Every structure is written in C-alpha cells, then in structure tokens.
Amino acid sequence: MIENKGRPNRLGVKGWLGGGRWGFERYLYALHRLTGLALLAYFVLHIGVTSSRAFGENAWTSAMGAVKGPLFSVGEFLVFAAFAFHAVNGIRLALVELGFAIGQPIEPVYPYRTSVDEQRPLAIGVMILAAILAIVGGIGFLK
Amino acid sequence: MADHTVTSEVVFRIRRFDPTTDADPHWEDYRFPCPPGMTVLEGLKQIKESLSPTLAWRSSCRMGVCGSCGMFINGRPRLACNTQVSELESSLITVAPLPNFNIIRDLVPDLTPMFKAHAEMQPYIIRDDTREQQQPTGEYWQSPHQLEQYLQFSYCIKCGCCMAACPTCATDPVYAGPMPLSQAHRYSSDSRDGGFAARKQVLSGERGPWRCHFAGECSRVCPKGVDPARAIQLMKRQLVVDYLKLGKQKCPASIAKVPDGVKRREGIPEAPPRTI
Numbered sequence: 001m002i003e004n005k006g007r008p009n010r011l012g013v014k015g016w017l018g019g020g021r022w023g024f025e026r027y028l029y030a031l032h033r034l035t036g037l038a039l040l041a042y043f044v045l046h047i048g049v050t051s052s053r054a055f056g057e058n059a060w061t062s063a064m065g066a067v068k069g070p071l072f073s074v075g076e077f078l079v080f081a082a083f084a085f086h087a088v089n090g091i092r093l094a095l096v097e098l099g100f101a102i103g104q105p106i107e108p109v110y111p112y113r114t115s116v117d118e119q120r121p122l123a124i125g126v127m128i129l130a131a132i133l134a135i136v137g138g139i140g141f142l143k
Numbered sequence: 144m145a146d147h148t149v150t151s152e153v154v155f156r157i158r159r160f161d162p163t164t165d166a167d168p169h170w171e172d173y174r175f176p177c178p179p180g181m182t183v184l185e186g187l188k189q190i191k192e193s194l195s196p197t198l199a200w201r202s203s204c205r206m207g208v209c210g211s212c213g214m215f216i217n218g219r220p221r222l223a224c225n226t227q228v229s230e231l232e233s234s235l236i237t238v239a240p241l242p243n244f245n246i247i248r249d250l251v252p253d254l255t256p257m258f259k260a261h262a263e264m265q266p267y268i269i270r271d272d273t274r275e276q277q278q279p280t281g282e283y284w285q286s287p288h289q290l291e292q293y294l295q296f297s298y299c300i301k302c303g304c305c306m307a308a309c310p311t312c313a314t315d316p317v318y319a320g321p322m323p324l325s326q327a328h329r330y331s332s333d334s335r336d337g338g339f340a341a342r343k344q345v346l347s348g349e350r351g352p353w354r355c356h357f358a359g360e361c362s363r364v365c366p367k368g369v370d371p372a373r374a375i376q377l378m379k380r381q382l383v384v385d386y387l388k389l390g391k392q393k394c395p396a397s398i399a400k401v402p403d404g405v406k407r408r409e410g411i412p413e414a415p416p417r418t419i
Contacts, residue, residue, distance in 0.1 A: 005245060005253050005255070006244075006246050007160060007162065007168070008245055009241075009242050009244060009245055010243050010312075010314070010316070012314055013313075013314060014313075015312075015313025022360055025357060025359040026358040028358075029357070033356075097379045098379065098380050099376055102372075103373070105291055105295040105377075106291070107295065108295055108367060108369065112368030115373035116363060116372060
C-alpha cells in the first residue's frame with residue numbers, strides 16, 4: 001500500500017468554481033450540483049408539508065397557511081427555475097455521456113479542438129431552453 | 144498591449160512550503176527583469192540561481208515532453224516549460240503547486256495517488272496469446288481508422304494538469320481522475336487489446352468514470368491536446384453498450400500474415416534483421 005505524503009492541498013468545494021478562470025461547462029457542473037441539492041431540500045420540505053394531511057384537516061390547513069405569502073411564491077419560482085435548469089442540463093449530460101455531440105477522436109494539432117468545444121452548441125442550446133422554460137414558468141407564477 | 148520584444152520587470156509570487164520549518168504554505172514575491180521569450184521554468188531557475196537557492200520544483204526536459212513541471216500558474220494548471228511569461232499578459236506571475244495533490248515541498252506535488260490509479264487501470268495491451276507476445280511471428284493487423292480511435296489518448300505525458308483542474312477530484316479522493324481513466328480507454332479502444340473485461344472490474348466501480356459530469360476542464364488544460372473528457376465519455380458509452388449487450392463481441396486483432404507468392408520489388412532494400 002502506497003501511503004500519501006506531504007501536506008494536503010485538495011481544493012474542496014471552492015474547486016467547483018475555481019476563482020473565475022475556468023470554462024462555461026465548469027459553471028454548469030457546479031450549478032447542476034447546487035440545483036440538485038436544492039431540489040432535494042425542496043423535496044424533503046414538500047413531503048413534510050403534504051404529510052401533515054395524515055394528521056387531520058386542521059393540521060393540513062395550518063401547514064398550508066405557513067407556506068403562503070410572497071416569499072414562498074418567489075421560492076417556488078426558484079425551485080421551478082432550478083428544475084428547468086437541472087432537467088435540460090441533465091438531458092445534455094445524458095447525451096454527452098453516451099458519446100453524442102462530442103465528436104470522434106482526432107489527431108491533436110495545435111490549437112487543440114476538444115470535445116468540450118464540439119458540444120458547446122448543445123450546451124448553449126439547452127441553456128436557452130432552460131431560460132425559456134424558467135420565463136414561461138415565471139409568467140405562470142405571476143398570474 | 145504589452146511589448147513582448149523588450150525586457151520588462153516581473154514579479155513571481157510563489158507559494159512556498161518547507162515541511163521541516165513551515166506549518167502552512169505562504170506566498171513570497173521575487174522581482175527580476177524578464178527578457179523576451181522567457182518561460183516560467185526559466186524564471187524559476189533564475190530565482191533559484193540568484194534570489195532563493197532553497198526553492199524546490201520538479202522539471203526535466205524543458206520542452207513539454209516529460210510532464211514533470213506541471214504547476215498552477217496564474218490560476219490554471221500548466222507546464223512551466225511550455226508557458227512563456229509574455230503569454231500570461233501580466234507582470235504578476237503566481238506559481239503554486241498543482242492542487243488536489245499533497246504538497247511535498249514548495250512546488251513539488253505528490254503524484255503517487257495518480258500513478259497508483261494509473262496502474263490499477265492495467266495500462267497495457269492484454270491478450271491471451273502469451274506465446275506470440277513473447278516470441279512474435281508478425282505484426283498485429285490494424286487499420287488507420289482503428290489507429291485513430293486511440294492515438295489521441297496515447298499522447299498523454301502524465302503531467303497531472305487534468306487532475307488538478309478536475310472539480311470532481313477537488314472534492315472526491317476516491318475518483319480515479321481524468322488521466323488514469325483516459326489511459327484505460329486508450330487501451331480498451333485499441334483493436335489489438337482484449338483486456339476490457341479485466342479493466343471493467345475497476346471501471347464499473349466507485350473509482351470509475353461515472354463520477355465525471357463533464358466539466359470539461361481536463362481537456363481544456365491538457366498541454367498535449369489529449370482530451371481526457373472525450374475518452375471518459377466514450378468509455379461510458381462502451382460500458383453501457385457492454386452492459387446492455389448491444390455491441391458485437393470483438394476479438395483482438397490477428398497477426399497480419401505476409402501473403403504467399405509476393406516478391407519484393409527491385410531496388411527496395413531488405414528489412415533489417417530481427418532484434419527479438
């Protein structure tokens with residue numbers, strides 16, 4: 001067994017963003033993780049609120065009253081926007097991870113054109129789609 | 144725009160750490176004149192010769208071939224020998240050891256975990272015909288198209304820049320990382336190899352490619368254009384196709400036999416005698 005030596009120098013969570021010198025897909029990577037965690041937190045909250053129905057009508061009315069108001073409406077819109085991003089970016093990732101839109105291996109000739117460049121139109125397209133979904137959802141929340 | 148044809152003064156801000164005297168790493172500044180064409184590696188050598196003889200780093204070939212001098216230069220992993228000071232477009236050059244590896248001293252990272260993961264991937268041709276490999280009777284047949292499937296990934300120099308740039312490696316010590324995984328695919332996509340089943344044991348586990356979520360940074364920083372992100376995604380497809388049994392069973396390439404009754408054209412010299 002080879003032991004690690006030296007002082008630990010792992011970047012940790014700040015390595016997801018990396019100080020602003022990284023590429024577009026790295027920010028999509030970080031946002032995908034953050035929206036995934038946010039949706040998980042919402043899911044737990046949602047289960048908690050809706051399960052109050054099991055304790056009778058009064059408990060249900062009280063729980064629904066606690067999550068009313070403009071702050072929760074904005075929160076619900078943010079959850080929807082997170083869902084829109086996470087869903088369409090997840091489709092992009094599924095396509096890329098199955099080898100679509102990344103091109104074939106090529107002889108590396110400088111300046112190098114990588115698989116990241118190959119899939120960039122797909123990444124931009126799904127972000128536009130996520131923005132449209134979020135805007136349409138936002139109009140729905142305003143009504 | 145800076146004039147890159149004249150000598151200008153630069154400041155190298157270097158992250159220093161001596162495990163015998165320092166509790167934590169710290170930054171030290173070194174100011175000196177930088178002539179046109181000076182690389183970051185040459186700058187480090189100048190500091191060691193005239194300003195701080197205790198500065199430690201790892202380097203060898205000076206020409207982007209050996210992969211020893213990977214460093215975190217102005218916020219990105221790069222080869223110090225392959226990076227000219229002028230291309231950084233700044234008079235302040237920050238140099239730190241590659242992140243996501245332990246620091247042995249100053250700019251020297253401990254690459255042992257990367258090489259250990261590399262060895263786990265069995266990065267060599269695996270075949271059943273042991274006798275043919277020990278006493279070859281000919282060459283294995285391979286078309287130019289089959290060569291293209293792995294050639295790009297075979298240019299890897301194991302510098303560790305991809306590992307330092309990978310956000311998954313930043314938080315996950317279990318993940319094998321872009322370099323070992325791309326080298327696993329380099330051999331699994333070689334038509335002469337029959338070792339995918341053996342490598343699959345590691346690749347389908349928790350150290351495998353499924354922890355990659357295509358941040359793409361490994362491919363962006365690779366100094367040799369190897370594109371580890373592409374190798375990892377193609378490996379995922381190979382694993383899915385294998386799991387769902389969608390692909391044909393491929394046999395490793397056979398030996399290209401010299402056709403019978405063919406004579407060498409006049410004027411073409413004989414091949415040199417065999418050495419093995």
